[in-house]
Amino acid sequence: xxxxxxxxxxxxxxxxAREAGYFxxxxxxxxxxxxxxxxxxxxxxxxxxxxxxxxxxxxxELVFPENYGAFCAASRTAEPNLDYSESxxxxxxLCGYARNCLGYARKxxxxxxxxxxxxxxxxxxxxxxxxxxxxxxxxRYKWFQALGRYMDVPVWLLEFxxxxxxxxxxxxxxxxxxxxxxxxxxxxxxxxxxxxGRKMNWDGLEERLDILFKTHELAYKVDLMRRxxxxxxxxxxxxxxxxxxxxxxxxxxxxxxxxRVYDEVxxxxxxxxxxxxxEKYRMMxxxxxxxxxxxxxxxxxxxxxxxFVFESWNYHVPPPLLEDEKKGITDPLELIxxxxxxxxxxxxxxxxxxxxxxxxxxxxxxxxxxxxQVDGLMFHPLMSCRPATYTLMHVRNLMLERFKVPSxxxxxxxxxxxxxxxxxxxxxxxxxxxxxDYHRELRKKEGLHW
Amino acid sequence: MxxxxxxxxxxxxxxxxxxxxxxxxxxxxxxGGYLCCYVPVEMLSAAGYVPFRIIGDMNEPITNADAYLxxxxxxxxxxxxDLGLKGKYDFLDGLVSPHACDAAERVGLVWRSYFKYPFxxxxxxxxxxxxxxxxxxxxxxxHLRKGLEEYTGLKITDNDLKKQxxxxxxxxxxxxxxxxxxxxxxxxxxxxxxxxLAVSLMGLPVQEGNLLAEEVIKEVKTRKxxxxxxxxxxxxxxxxxxxxxxxxxxxxxxxxxxxxxxxIGSRTFGHDVELTEDPLDGLALRYLxxxxxxxxxxxxxxxxxxxxxxxxxxxxxxxxxWHIDGIYMNLIRNCDxxxxxxxxxxxxxxxxxxxxxxxxxxxxxxxxAPLRTRFQAFAESIEANR
Ligand code: SF4
Ligand code: SF4
Numbered sequence: 090x091x092x093x094x095x096x097x098x099x100x101x102x103x104x105x106a107r108e109a110g111y112f113x114x115x116x117x118x119x120x121x122x123x124x125x126x127x128x129x130x131x132x133x134x135x136x137x138x139x140x141x142x143x144x145x146x147x148x149x150e151l152v153f154p155e156n157y158g159a160f161c162a163a164s165r166t167a168e169p170n171l172d173y174s175e176s177x178x179x180x181x182x183l184c185g186y187a188r189n190c191l192g193y194a195r196k197x198x199x200x201x202x203x204x205x206x207x208x209x210x211x212x213x214x215x216x217x218x219x220x221x222x223x224x225x226x227x228x229r230y231k232w233f234q235a236l237g238r239y240m241d242v243p244v245w246l247l248e249f250x251x252x253x254x255x256x257x258x259x260x261x262x263x264x265x266x267x268x269x270x271x272x273x274x275x276x277x278x279x280x281x282x283x284x285x286g287r288k289m290n291w292d293g294l295e296e297r298l299d300i301l302f303k304t305h306e307l308a309y310k311v312d313l314m315r316r317x318x319x320x321x322x323x324x325x326x327x328x329x330x331x332x333x334x335x336x337x338x339x340x341x342x343x344x345x346x347x348x349r350v351y352d353e354v355x356x357x358x359x360x361x362x363x364x365x366x367x368e369k370y371r372m373m374x375x376x377x378x379x380x381x382x383x384x385x386x387x388x389x390x391x392x393x394x395x396x397f398v399f400e401s402w403n404y405h406v407p408p409p410l411l412e413d414e415k416k417g418i419t420d421p422l423e424l425i426x427x428x429x430x431x432x433x434x435x436x437x438x439x440x441x442x443x444x445x446x447x448x449x450x451x452x453x454x455x456x457x458x459x460x461x462q463v464d465g466l467m468f469h470p471l472m473s474c475r476p477a478t479y480t481l482m483h484v485r486n487l488m489l490e491r492f493k494v495p496s497x498x499x500x501x502x503x504x505x506x507x508x509x510x511x512x513x514x515x516x517x518x519x520x521x522x523x524x525x526d527y528h529r530e531l532r533k534k535e536g537l538h539w
Numbered sequence: 540m541x542x543x544x545x546x547x548x549x550x551x552x553x554x555x556x557x558x559x560x561x562x563x564x565x566x567x568x569x570x571g572g573y574l575c576c577y578v579p580v581e582m583l584s585a586a587g588y589v590p591f592r593i594i595g596d597m598n599e600p601i602t603n604a605d606a607y608l609x610x611x612x613x614x615x616x617x618x619x620x621d622l623g624l625k626g627k628y629d630f631l632d633g634l635v636s637p638h639a640c641d642a643a644e645r646v647g648l649v650w651r652s653y654f655k656y657p658f659x660x661x662x663x664x665x666x667x668x669x670x671x672x673x674x675x676x677x678x679x680x681x682h683l684r685k686g687l688e689e690y691t692g693l694k695i696t697d698n699d700l701k702k703q704x705x706x707x708x709x710x711x712x713x714x715x716x717x718x719x720x721x722x723x724x725x726x727x728x729x730x731x732x733x734x735x736l737a738v739s740l741m742g743l744p745v746q747e748g749n750l751l752a753e754e755v756i757k758e759v760k761t762r763k764x765x766x767x768x769x770x771x772x773x774x775x776x777x778x779x780x781x782x783x784x785x786x787x788x789x790x791x792x793x794x795x796x797x798x799x800x801x802x803i804g805s806r807t808f809g810h811d812v813e814l815t816e817d818p819l820d821g822l823a824l825r826y827l828x829x830x831x832x833x834x835x836x837x838x839x840x841x842x843x844x845x846x847x848x849x850x851x852x853x854x855x856x857x858x859x860x861w862h863i864d865g866i867y868m869n870l871i872r873n874c875d876x877x878x879x880x881x882x883x884x885x886x887x888x889x890x891x892x893x894x895x896x897x898x899x900x901x902x903x904x905x906x907x908a909p910l911r912t913r914f915q916a917f918a919e920s921i922e923a924n925r
Contacts, residue, residue, distance in 0.1 A: 178882035180899055182611070182873050221836075223666040227641045230666060230836050231879035234846075238883055241842035246667055250675070251638055253648060253661030256682065265678045266663075272671035446648035446661070470609045475875065478609045479645040483652065486607065 098163065099325035099383035102364040105350040106326035112333045112343060113160055116152050117210050123150035124214040129285055132190075132213065132236075134229045135335060135404075136222035139270075139429040140247045140277055142301060142339045143422075144220065146294035147281050151220070152213050153336055157193075158186025162380040162504040166209045170196070171504065179235070185473040185504025187232040194239040218242050218284060224249035224433065225403070225449060226476035245280050248273040251433065254440035254448050263430075270426035278422070294421050297339035304338040305406040307347040312405055314354050315398055316461050319363025321354045324374050324397035325386050326364065331404045369394030370525055373463045375454065375484065376401055376477035381506040389518050399461045402453040403477070407432040445487060450480045458492050462539035465525040466496040472508050493531045497521040545758040546732055548751060552739035553783070557627055560591060560742055564630045568744065572631040572656075574619070574647050575639040576807040576830060577664055579680065579822045581703040583635065584745055585695045586687035592741035593628060594781040594803070595619045597904045607649060613873045614902035615779065616646040623650060633658035633690075635683065640834045640876045658690040666836045668828045677823040684819070700818035706745045707812070713752035714740070714808035720759055721797040722861055725767030728759045730775070730796025731786040737803050738781060767795065771864035771921035774857060775799040776884060778871040784904045789867065792914035794921070798861040800854065801869065806830050833880045851887045858893060865921040867914075868897040894921055 101107050120130045133141050133151045141151050161167040167185065170192030175181050179191055196205050197215060204212035221230035221244050233244045250266045257263060278289050311330075315322055322330075330350055333343035357364070374397050379385065389395045410431055418424050436452035443455055457463065466488060468481040485496040499517060501509035532539065543551055552559050560570060571588030573580070580590035595618025604621035622628060633656045636647020644661075651659045660683050665672035684695050714737065720727055736755055740748040770793040779802040780786060786796050799805055810829040815821040827835070831853060839846040857863065866888045870877050881897060888895050896917040898910060 178885060178897070180870065180872075180878040180881065182899075183875060183878050187879075223836075225641075227834070227875045228879070231833070231875060234836065234839065235879040235883065237839060237843045237846045238886075243841055244836075244839045246836045248665060248667055248669075248672065250663050250665070251644065252663060255659070256661055256663075259682055259686075261678075262682060265675060269665075269671055269675035272674075273667070273669065276669060276671065444655075445652045447645060470611065472611060475609075475611055475873065476641055478611055479641065480649065482605075482607050482609055483649050487652075 097382050097384040100387055101325050101329055103322055103326045103330070103350070103353055105346065105353050106322070106329040109329040109332050109346070112337055112346070113156060114210060115342075116156070116336060117213065120150045120152045121204070121211060121214050129217045130214055131218050131220050132216040132233070133220035134222040134233065136220065136229075136247050136249070137224060137429045137432045138301060138338065139222065139224075139249065139425060140220055140245075140274070141336075142297050142425070143274065143278060143289075143294060144281060145339060146290050146297055147285060147287065148290075149217075149281070149285070151336075152216075154190040154213065155186045156332065156336060157210070157213055158189045158504060159380045161189050161209045162506075163383070164209055165381055165506065167504045177238070183473065184228040184232065185502055187228050187235075188473070189504060190232065191235065191239075194236055198239040215240065216242055219244040221246045222249060223247065224251070228476075243280075243284065245277060247277060249429065249433070251447075251449065252437075254437055254446045254452065257434055257437040257448065258441065263434075267423065267426050267430055270430060271420070271423050274422040274426060291421065298421055298424060300341060300344050301338040302409075304334055304344045304347050306409060307344075307351045308334040308406045309409060311347075311351055311354050312399075314358050317358045318371070318462065319361070319365075319368035320371065320396045320398040321357035321362065321364055323364045323386065323390070324378070324400040325383050327400055327404075328378055328383070331401075334406055335404055363396065365390040365394065365396050367394045368396045370464045370522070371396055371398045371462055373398065373454070373457060373461065373466045374400035375466060375468050375481060376403060376450065377471060377474055377503050378469065379501045379506070379509045380503055382501075382509055382511055385511060385514065388515065392515075393518070393522050395518075397467070398463065399457050402450060402457070407435045443487070443491060447480065450476070451484055451487070454484050455487065455491070458488060458494055459538075463494055464529060464539075465494060465521065468496055468498045470498065470500050472500070472502040472505055474503055492537060493528050493535060495521070495524045495528045497524075545751075545754040546728075546735075549732070549736040549739045549755055552743065552751075553735035556738065556742045557630075560589075561630050563589065563744070569632045570630055571633045571635060571658075572628060573635045573637075574616075575637055575643045576802045576832070577637040577639045577643075577826055578635045578662060579683075579826055580745075581700060581707050581812065581822060582680070582683055582687065582695070584707070585699045585703045586691050586693060588633065589742070589744050591631065592803075593619050593623075594738065594741075595902065596622055597782040597784055597902055600903070600905075607653070608646065611873055612646075613642045613871055615781075615871050615874075616642040618902060620646055620650055623654065631656065635660045635662060637662045638664045639832070640874075642874070658687070660686050665827065666834070668835060668837065673823050673827060676827045677819050680819050680822055697818050700822075701814060703745070704812045704814060704818060704821065706749065710740060710745060710749050710752060711808045711811055713749065713756060716756055717752075717759065718798065718805065718808075720756075724772070724862065725764050725769070726772075726795060726797050727762045727764050728755075729786070729790060730799070731783045731790060734780065734783055734786050734803070737807065741803070741807070769793055769795040770918040771795070771925060772797045772862055773865050773867050773921075774854075774861065774863045775801060775804075775867045775869055776854070777801060777869040777877050778874050779803045780869060782904065784907060785869070785900075788907055788911060789914055792911065793918040794865070794867075794914065798857055798863065800831075800857065802832060806832055832876070834876045847883065847887055851884060854884075854887065855891055858888075858891060863893065864925055865894040865896065865917065867917075868895060870897065870899040871902050872899050894924065
């Protein structure tokens with residue numbers, strides 16, 4: 090029994106991945122320190138590098154309640170917060186991270202905004218504003234708006250247009266999207282200037298952007314190296330490593346760290362060292378993991394030689410912007426807008442090629458499955474995160490139809506551990522191995538290259 | 540089509556809207572399907588389509604959609620696609636889907652991955668009402684217009700659009716007249732009847748719809764009303780109601796549905812399009828800014844009190860003007876947009892002295908029976924406090 094409990098958190102195969110948790114703790118500690126020193130603090134949604142760097146360039150320290158939700162889930166301390174938010178009338182079907190945060194915010198308020206002593210990771214301090222985001226998910230702004238119930242602080246919504254695959258190619262449409270984003274970013278800068286009573290530090294912003302692009306370039310190269318057989322890293326490594334590139338890419342320490350990640354992965358590739366011994370099946374995972382039971386992935390590696398070679402499109406950096414697209418841009422806000430828009434639409438050509446929608450959460454997998462030579466997909470429909478779940482069935486259909494790659498569907502949740510049945514999931518997995526064998530043959534017959 | 544008129548005809552069309560559409564199609568009409576209240580019907584109509592609002596069916600178990608959409612999704616949109624997959628919307632000639640909420644966005648996009656209509660358009664809708672958002676939205680509308688022109692080979696002139704705007708404004712005006720008629724006690728037309736008309740209008744050519752609405756008003760105005768035995772007047776707030784099973788249930792329990800703040804109702808018919816020189820300006824303004832659905836983010840201001848006032852003060856006016864006794868907050872399970880809003884709206888209503896009933900329902904008539912006792916209890920409590 091003891092043995093089993095220990096196994097639930099993942100061992101991670103990269104040394105750097107084992108160290109990456111530091112960055113999550115660093116963010117939390119930085120915001121608390123900022124409050125002590127009278128510097129401004131914000132809670133931000135994951136916003137794909139659209140606004141956090143701008144805010145940081147103006148001296149704001151940020152913490153990300155989504156990340157905090159995952160943290161609480163992994164340490165299995167989310168439950169009391171969930172119950173607390175539900176008792177205030179928030180439906181139990183809402184995002185687990187959101188309910189964790191709403192419950193936490195209520196406690197914070199009831200404690201006169203002194204962080205309750207028992208808070209996970211030392212807790213998030215009261216913010217001066219909330220930075221919401223319009224990308225991919227309604228919870229990303231509705232949740233922050235709902236926090237008004239506990240905090241008298243303004244919410245800024247970072248707008249994030251989303252384009253259909255056909256519309257992406259309409260003459261002028263993309264440029265209109267970018268201009269719109271730039272205008273919204275300008276308004277955000279004004280909002281910050283008014284709120285903080287200081288001017289934007291444009292040089293500081295450019296420096297930060299420079300670091301961000303360097304960190305991301307490394308992260309992207311790491312992703313490319315993961316195409317190697319055997320795979321040098323697996324999903325549990327990635328979910329730890331994503332913290333620095335997702336939340337702190339403009340931090341010098343994160344850049345130095347990512348250089349080490351790159352070196353470690355490169356070493357493994359050069360020496361043909363697989364993340365798991367005896368890789369037999371290459372699988373992909375979509376979209377958000379069961380944080381509370383990551384040991385599951387070690388277990389299937391051990392049992393069946395399954396390496397999860399790629400995962401979670403949403404949290405990967407996009408391919409770098411083409412030089413052509415960057416040429417002549419002098420406004421850092423435009424660069425930011427282009428890059429973020431690109432994050433969500435880089436797979437538009439794939440979507441067009443296969444005549445499918447949406448671009449987000451769907452089209453990128455059409456590319457990955459070929460590039461990473463995937464034998465099967467594991468889909469994880471979540472009870473409480475709809476955006477990461479909406480298109481899973483759709484992608485499953487497309488993968489089977491277009492590439493003869495089968496999928497395994499295992500239900501669970503990011504936060505609520507009660508809905509993930511590990512025994513049942515392992516049994517399903519055992520049965521799935523044969524399905525992958527069968528489809529491997531099928532692909533061969535159809536002339537697909539893996 | 541059956542030769543009835545007024546309320547009877549509205550009820551017939553409501554019950555048989557797919558069949559009515561097919562009959563019209565045989566007579567040469569083309570149908571442009573659309574989701575939610577954010578698609579400018581004027582544009583579809585100007586391009587020669589009958590704008591046809593895609594809705595679900597609470598009587599039909601969701602089966603085919605299971606292979607395409609997960610069960611944690613809003614069952615209303617799952618039902619829409621389910622009907623599509625079952626061929627019930629096979630008379631559609633095109634589809635315009637908006638980025639209204641996540642569910643509307645994803646279902647529209649998944650839909651067109653499987654159904655290759657001759658014309659489709661995905662209309663992105665900003666979340667804010669900033670000046671730049673209006674500019675962007677207007678550009679989106681221009682793309683829609685151009686796409687329709689290219690596909691149909693018809694030029695959609697400003698005058699064509701203005702003509703349609705006037706026709707749809709007339710329709711909205713007529714529906715609002717019906718709403719106003721319900722300010723008196725007893726209301727001469729029930730919530731169920733208004734819903735039947737609303738659903739009917741969203742599947743008819745606009746002029747035909749306007750004639751129907753005029754007939755209904757005429758009929759309602761001459762009705763002889765007996766004093767009501769109802770226990771209270773309610774406002775329905777929240778997710779859309781497209782099936783009279785719900786309004787009838789509420790009415791059976793002794794409550795009069797006299798006003799709504801939902802997407803097949805006042806969010807669809809509540810505001811006119813201003814006749815601006817460039818008609819796209821008026822359309823952008825109306826569809827982005829004037830429709831008040833919690834999917835649109837309004838600035839919060841510096842504190843909660845400001846925020847609540849910005850977002851909900853219009854509800855105070857409705858409560859007063861329609862002499863509301865209680866609020867039914869209708870939540871379709873898994874609708875995040877409304878789910879996050881519930882505690883604050885509830886608080887707002889309670890602060891102005893309104894009793895509130897919140898129900899999270901599964902969009903299925905089979906699952907309505909257990910709700911009856913809750914509505915009955917609510918009706919009793921309202922009556923006691925009246
Ligand atoms: S619903 Fe999913 S995507 Fe949205 S905030 Fe929650 S976890 Fe993030
Ligand atoms: S939540 Fe708003 S946008 Fe979404 S379906 Fe309902 S009314 Fe339409």
